[in-house]
Amino acid sequence: MTDYAEVPRLGIGGPVGSGKTALIEHVVPYLQRQGRQVAVITNDILTQEDAQRLRNRGFLSPERIVGVETGACPHTVIREDPTMNLEAVRQLEEQFPALDLIILESGGDNLASTYSPELADAFVFVIDVAGGDDIPRKRGLGITRSDLLVINKVDLAPYVGANLEAMTQDAHHARGPRPVLLTNCKTGLGIQDVGEWIERALLFV
């Protein structure tokens, strides 16, 4: 358990459809198996679609999942003005003082999405091979500034003509020493690596 005033916060961002919610569906159960108490905040423009999807999965009690309806492109409420998310964080911290981690999921803004340091202690940027293997070469802020870059849906690479090896090399080249991990949420490939990175980077294991 962590002091509620200092619950670590992890942002998970990336383009629409890259697999952010799927990653959460697999990483949160991994963290729970390590004894961690987790809550999730999702950001959607006009709905609670992602929050409802997570609630339907049943691995977290519904009260531990908060959907923020941003009313604007979600990137604006994780970077420019994070007050709505900070309020959601405050409510979760009050309601669940034993939390070890709060995950804040948000899509939008294509490759330039980043999290305000005021909101997230670290952030993961999720891209996928079907979005194009040239994404790392385009070097958006999500690629270059995120604390962890996840390349998801690696199983699809041969079917969409993506060169996964070149994509990974480009990602490392764009990011220098910061890590890049490969995942396939259908099979669980790489999920443990992501979970271990979260524990190391934010929970200081």
Next chain:
Amino acid sequence: MLRISHRRGNIHRDSDLAAQVTRWERVHQLEEVTINEREAQKSRLRLQTLTGQDLGLVLPRGTEIADGDVFAFTDREGGLLVHIALQEVMVLTLRPELSLSEQHHWLVRLGHVLGNQHWPIASVNEAVLVPVTLDRAVMETVLRTHHLLDQFTIRYERRSWPKAAQSVWTPPHS
């Protein structure tokens, strides 16, 4: 893992602490770390010190680390000295011959253009600061497109990013 307990002060403002840091250095009780401006705004960081020590930095929310800050460790003697890497900054200043109404007009235009680019800004006295995160030519092209280069002078500096409390406009001659 090394952990810090609290901020002892800043060597740029406290000569006694600066002397203490020198003494720690002599007896190998000083750890140092260099972070960037973005990291300086975070409340939780896992870092390696210059000697390779694993360091977990946890600070109260809202804390901004300044260059020269010194932190005490939780379970060992000595301290941690933080250096913040300087960053390149574009400094924009309105041309002095503009009237007050023209200044209002062009400052609003500038704010709109910079906001559309999602570029962070700070206002210090009569200058607007923008971190250089792209090629200078690209940034200047954006400003030129909106005729802002005719109204603002530009120079570049390597400097620390002003803390929130310092980045407010203060009227001249006050």
